[in-house]
Amino acid sequence: QVQLVESGGGLVQPGGSLRLSCAASGIIFRFYVMGWYRQAPGKQRELVAAITSSSVTNYEDSVKGRFTTSRDNAKNTVYLQMNSLKPEDTAVYYCNARWVVTGDNYWGQGTQVTVSS
Numbered sequence: 001q002v003q004l005v006e007s008g009g010g011l012v013q014p015g016g017s018l019r020l021s022c023a024a025s026g027i028i029f030r031f032y033v034m035g036w037y038r039q040a041p042g043k044q045r046e047l048v049a050a051i052t053s054s055s056v057t058n059y060e061d062s063v064k065g066r067f068t069t070s071r072d073n074a075k076n077t078v079y080l081q082m083n084s085l086k087p088e089d090t091a092v093y094y095c096n097a098r099w100v101v102t103g104d105n106y107w108g109q110g111t112q113v114t115v116s117s
Contacts, residue, residue, distance in 0.1 A: 002026035002106045004095045009111030012085055016115070020080040022095030022108055033098045034071055034078040038091035038113075045094070049080060062088075085115045 008020040020036070035050040049059045049069040057069055068081045078095065095108035 002097075004097055004106055004108035006093065006095050006108045006111040009093060009113045011114045011116065013117050014086060014115055016085050017081070017083045018085065018113060020082070020093055020095075020111060020113075022078045022080075024076045024078070024095075024097055027097055027099075027104075027106065029076040029097075030073040031099055031101075032104075033100060034069075035096040035098065036069060036078075036080045037094045037096055038089075039094070039110075040088075040091040043091075048093070051078065082113070085113075087115045089113060090115050 003025045005023045006020060008018060012018050031053055033050060033052050036048045037045050038048050039045040047060060048063055049067055051057045051069045051071050055071060059067060066084045071078045091113060092110040093113050094110045097106045
């Protein structure tokens, strides 16, 4: 059974930081591209950051220079370090695991991030 479990969300003031974690089980983690998506109320889910099996990263333009994603294959965990948070970063953040070879695609349950004073 595949599970992706996010943690680390919460309420933070503008300019603050949070680190999200996503622990995976039931997959050969090192083979998967791991992505972080977010969905704000009334908006479509969007890709925020992704990291390949060889740790190549890419970011959505609005978070470049503020967010960093990394992975620890020994712990089957991917991280999203979010700095200089803005109110527009408020959303539910979802972890995604995708194996390009097979098309296998899995989602976590999401974690709420709220940036507000």
